[in-house]
Amino acid sequence: MFQSTIKKQIEIFTSRGNEYLAQAVKSGQKDAYAKAIQEFVKSYKFALLLNSKDGMEQICAFNLGAAHIAGGDTARGINVLHTVLEHETFVKTPSILPNSQSEKGDVYFNLAIGYEKIGDIEKASKFYQLALLAYGNNEKNQQKAAETNLKLANIYNKQNELSEARKHFLHASDIYQKLQDTENMVLALICQANAAVSDSTVSREECIRLLGSCCKKSAALKHANLQGKILCEVGLMYATLSCLNRALLCFEKSIRLCNKNTNPRRRAIALQNSGAILNSMGFYGESIPRHSESAQMHGLLGNRNAQGQSFCNLAFAQSQLQMYEEASESYLHALQAFRDTEDKQGQWQCHEGLGSIAFNSGSLDKAVEHFTFAVSIQTQKDSLESRKRIVGKLTNAIEMRADKKIVSPKLQLAIEENKEKNESM
Structure with missing residues (x-):
């Protein structure tokens, strides 16, 4: 009792x-x-x-x-x-x-x-x-076994033991597939693919195969927003492997799947990435609408830094199409966003862009000013290559400005008159 x-x-x-x-x-x-x-x-x-x-x-x-x-x-x-x-x-x-x-x-x-x-x-x-x-293999414990594999995989991933991480991500994915849990199966596969892309011992072909499998299996997902999120992640990994056409295809599908009302953040990211890929492929005209919409959406969402990145990408595309006035305005929007978020790298990139526009427009004083400021705010975290590039542009601008100042106005007029005379002969 x-x-x-x-x-x-x-x-x-x-x-x-x-x-x-x-x-x-x-x-x-x-x-x-x-x-x-x-x-x-x-x-x-x-x-x-x-x-x-x-x-x-x-x-x-x-x-x-x-x-x-x-x-x-x-x-x-x-x-x-x-x-x-x-x-x-x-x-x-x-x-x-x-x-x-x-x-x-x-x-x-x-x-x-x-x-x-x-x-x-x-x-x-x-x-x-x-x-x-x-x-073990007890059926009633398989959900827990999958979760445990994911925990182990994440630990190995953080310790950069990528081979072990891939193994446990794959085990988790296989278990979820047996449990007919498509969503978690695909998410585990994405993690496995990410670990593979980060692992220099895994061949590019194997990484592409894994990403293709992720794309194929993601088509079975019921929720469009989740499918769009996964395709965006796959697109980023394709971009890392320099598979730009496949990356672009993923981002474009993600844009279509992510509704601006139900998943505006994911759509903004997909637009931003799609525009960046188009820029790298030289399709500047096609990239401009994506950068514009991305900047607008990031602004509405309060993602100030991401908005700055979108304006910076937009400015670059416009400058490549010699739309210098529009590009300058976009760079200034980006610069303010980067100042608001204390992003030094974004700031010097904008000054480099503004300097290039000023140089191409013949405003050498402004070009020197922007290039000088860009160099002055770079830090040790920035690449030596970028510093050499900007210093090279600054040197060219200073030398060209000096050459122009050496030539007297009378001599300049005589040179131009002689040039016109030669052209008419």
Whole structure:
């Protein structure tokens, strides 16, 4: 009678704890985590009174430890979970209880999360690996196995162990495919492809094959905005591989899929990237409408720096078409945006562009002024190549200005008259 009453109380406290925990996860409110922990403490204290070997004490300890980690008291949560590991019930049985939340894999998984939070990556990796072994091929644990593979893959990715990262991203993708979870399957594939593109040991052909697979499988996604987001990411990776036509195709599809009302941010990014690719391919006339719309949308969204980038790309396209007045205005818009966001690199790029326009228009004093300012605000983070380029332009402008000042007005007039006479002969 006594034990049945205690078990009933444990069930009540545990149920309340789970409700508060779900609420906390959804809302992020700390007081909800505190309430969940209070309930789990009560259930744990009652479980200690049972002094039984059915695993109830370990279940309650697990709930309490996991709640502490989720709520931010990570060190305490890790300590509580280690008491679960050390208990004889945990050591002797394949699982604490048949309940899926009580399996060894969950204990290992939550310990791994805890260690990852405090920056002990070595122990985090160890416990994620143990979680994978515990989950095994059991069908009911495959969702958790996929999540664990993703966790491990991200750790390896951050440590630049790209081969291991790719392996676990692929495992996660395969599991999601078996679970018919198309969305997560494609997202895992994208991560795998990104790790491959970043890995110098993977051939360009293999990277292109992976990206092609991502494009093909993304077509099965039900949500157009998500498909547009994925195509934009694939496009960026194609651009990294200098596959500009494929990159452009992805960005253009992304523009069509991302509605400006339901997903304006993603559409603005796709427009910006499409315009940048068109610029690099020399299709300046086609790029101008994309830069203009991108700048407008980024402005409405309050993305000031991205708006500056779009204006800068627009200015470059206009200058290449000798639309110097329009280009100057666009560069000035970009310059103000970069000043607002304290983007030094963006600022010197604008001054370089304005300097080139002034030089081509014959305004050598302005060209010298802009090139000088561009060089003066460059930092050590900027490439030596860019500095040499601007210094070269500045030198040309100074030399040409000096040459013009040496020639007297009378001599200049005589040169022009002689030129006209030669042309008429």
